[in-house]
Amino acid sequence: DTAVSQTPKYLVTQMGNDKSIKCEQNLGHDTMYWYKQDSKKFLKIMFSYNNKELIINETVPNRFSPKSPDKAHLNLHINSLELGDSAVYFCASSQRGDIQYFGAGTRLSVL
Amino acid sequence: SQQGEEDPQALSIQEGENATMNCSYKTSINNLQWYRQNSGRGLVHLILIRSNEREKHSGRLRVTLDTSKKSSSLLITASRAADTASYFCATDRNRDDKIIFGKGTRLHILP
Numbered sequence: 001d002t003a004v005s006q007t008p009k010y011l012v013t014q015m016g017n018d019k020s021i022k023c024e025q026n027l028g029h030d031t032m033y034w035y036k037q038d039s040k041k042f043l044k045i046m047f048s049y050n051n052k053e054l055i056i057n058e059t060v061p062n063r064f065s066p067k068s069p070d071k072a073h074l075n076l077h078i079n080s081l082e083l084g085d086s087a088v089y090f091c092a093s094s095q096r097g098d099i100q101y102f103g104a105g106t107r108l109s110v111l
Numbered sequence: 112s113q114q115g116e117e118d119p120q121a122l123s124i125q126e127g128e129n130a131t132m133n134c135s136y137k138t139s140i141n142n143l144q145w146y147r148q149n150s151g152r153g154l155v156h157l158i159l160i161r162s163n164e165r166e167k168h169s170g171r172l173r174v175t176l177d178t179s180k181k182s183s184s185l186l187i188t189a190s191r192a193a194d195t196a197s198y199f200c201a202t203d204r205n206r207d208d209k210i211i212f213g214k215g216t217r218l219h220i221l222p
Contacts, residue, residue, distance in 0.1 A: 102153035
């Protein structure tokens with residue numbers, strides 16, 4: 001069973017559209033994260049939730065809205081997609097700042 | 112702001128040789144981690160070293176930590192083709208739970 005799974009794996013969409021990426025972890029971890037990896041492979045944290053509570057919110061446009069219905073799920077909704085949003089988005093989970101377990105990534109291409 | 116910086120950015124070595132990557136960081140930490148990312152995949156945790164440890168081994172991996180110099184090194188001995196990947200160091204800051212990744216070292220093992 002996949003520990004951290006995110007869907008979809010690939011997402012191709014037009015500018016201005018709204019899209020969501022889903023993430024689920026079955027590790028029983030309290031903390032979940034969203035990262036963005038750009039074309040230069042730089043991995044930057046976007047959000048972190050601990051037990052459904054937002055604890056890290058980096059300088060991310062408010063077009064990005066995370067939602068955590070329970071501690072095993074952290075979804076990312078993006079409004080009004082822009083070209084610069086094209087990247088690979090990774091979900092991860094950990095037991096409060098320790099080792100992070102990553103999903104396989106969602107490659108978002110905005111045309 | 113970025114915490115960890117890996118050096119070199121890219122490294123090509125012959126199979127069987129040892130590979131050494133370095134990571135420097137800016138603020139005091141609780142622990143430092145190394146991750147591997149194969150092309151098109153998520154990051155996989157390799158090893159964690161705590162701030163009160165100086166050296167740690169795991170199989171062919173050896174990690175050192177020098178908190179006075181705010182630096183760490185990852186040594187992969189007897190490299191194999193399967194070691195071709197990007198390697199990232201990640202540091203937490205002891206004032207919060209945020210983990211910050213460096214830009215990574217791209218390692219290429221030549222046959």
